[in-house]
Amino acid sequence: LGVEPRLTRLTYLDLSFNAFNGSVSQQHFPLPAAAAGACKTVPHGAEVRLSHNALTGNISGSVFSPCLALLDLSHNHLSGAIPPPPQQSDQSPSLLPLSHLDLSSNKLTGSISTALVASFPALNRLDVSNNLLSGSLPPSLALAPALTHLDLSRNKLKGSLPALCQGQQRLATLLLSSNAFSGSVSSLLSSCAPCTSSLLSLNISSNQLSGPLPASLSRFTALQSLVAARNRMIGSIPAGVASLKALQALDLSWNGLSGAIPALLRAAAPSLHVQLAGNALSGSVPKPLSDLPLSCFRPGNPKLCGTPLPACKTSKPRKGGW
Structure with missing residues (x-):
């Protein structure tokens, strides 16, 4: 060339x-x-x-x-x-x-x-x-004043993540998948607090992030895509996720999530694609999710029931009034 x-x-x-x-x-x-x-x-x-x-x-x-x-x-x-x-003549x-x-x-x-x-x-x-x-990522990355799109996915990066929204409030796309980042999901989202009205896409899948999804997730009102599959998350899905009306894709598969699925999930966003397979969720599948394919819930979630899964068992009263 x-x-x-x-x-x-x-x-x-x-x-x-x-x-x-x-x-x-x-x-x-x-x-x-x-x-x-x-x-x-x-x-x-x-x-x-x-x-x-x-x-x-x-x-x-x-x-x-x-x-x-x-x-x-x-x-x-x-x-x-x-x-x-290249450096300037004064080495700066x-x-x-x-x-x-x-x-x-x-x-x-x-x-x-x-x-x-x-x-x-x-x-x-x-x-x-x-x-x-x-x-690991340099702390200076958090101070990039004009950054709106950051894609570090599919590398061998590791360590905890710096406060990536610290220096500005315009970050719209943050793609960190397929690395070895560690630390808590809660800390990551807290560090992104200045970007709650600008962040559109967050992909942290296939890392080593742990802990529960915080209730503060509901503050990211512009969020359209959240992909957090294949991490080490535990706890329940916060009910506030259902209030994210702009959300179009939610992938929390292959973690250690438990408890019930928020009853209103997908009610405010009927076109929302949801993937929850590979967890330990329980209870009945909410009606707004009943038209999703079986693969959105299985494998995994053995205690989850209701359409499109097998019907939930209803307890029958014992004979004799007991």
């Missing part, structure tokens, strides 16, 4: 969905140099899209041009660590205008560095899903 170096006024480059191979370096980004005022020719920032190719090798930190607003290198064969942006990190960074579906290793987050104060979309990233 090569790009004509004389295209110094280029502001949009889309070579995605091809069969380009080779490595990615500064020569592929014919953007103005980092000198002061050099980006005046691209006031809205340049965009480089190289996704769905066969690019290999490490990513050079020099690709983070001071004029770049969007960089999409997803769905390639890139490896190595995510590089920090550069503050770059990048707002969209997609490095998903590669073979990247290492951790997510503090410098990576701190260098992009305008970052609103970060997708590094489906890689081989490991380690």
Whole structure:
């Protein structure tokens, strides 16, 4: 892959969905140099899209041009660590205008560095899903002021989660599935309290999160999708979940949840898809859920009854009045 170096006024480059191979370096980004005022020719920032190719090798930190607003290198064969942006002459990190960074579906290793987050104060979309990233998340990730979409799913990340909504109130999508994050679900939702009116999608499935679902879940009034399957949650499903009118998908399968299903679940949102299999729920299936397929409740939940499951047994009075 090569790009004509004389295209110094280029502001949009889309070579995605091809069969380009080779490595990615500064020569592929014919953007103005980092000198002061050099980006005046691209006031809205340049965009480089190289996704769905066969690019290999490490990513050079020099690709983070001071004029770049969007960089999409997803769905390639890139490896190595995510590089920090180049430092300024005084060794302090550069503050770059990048707002969209997609490095998903590669073979990247290492951790997510503090410098990576701190260098992009305008970052609103970060997708590094489906890689081989490991380690814990830097606390600075919680302070990204413009972040609205964060996808860290399908990696090898671990440890407790920082307060991901601490620095802003705009986070709409938080995808953390298929990692090894630990800690309590209650702590995670408490840390997201500033985002109760903005969070639309939360996926924490296939981790090691434990404890009960807190009653505070009902405060996330904008929530459309909650996927928390395959964790270590216990306790009952809070009744307040039924008040989430925007909710379209609720997957709590394969945990250790017990007790009755909230009677009004799905009453306020008839199109809600519910998946509760693999738990220890008991009692009668609420009428609003009676049209769901058997697979939404089985396997698991041996003490659950009522349509679409076998009918609940009614106790018969004993002869003789006892």
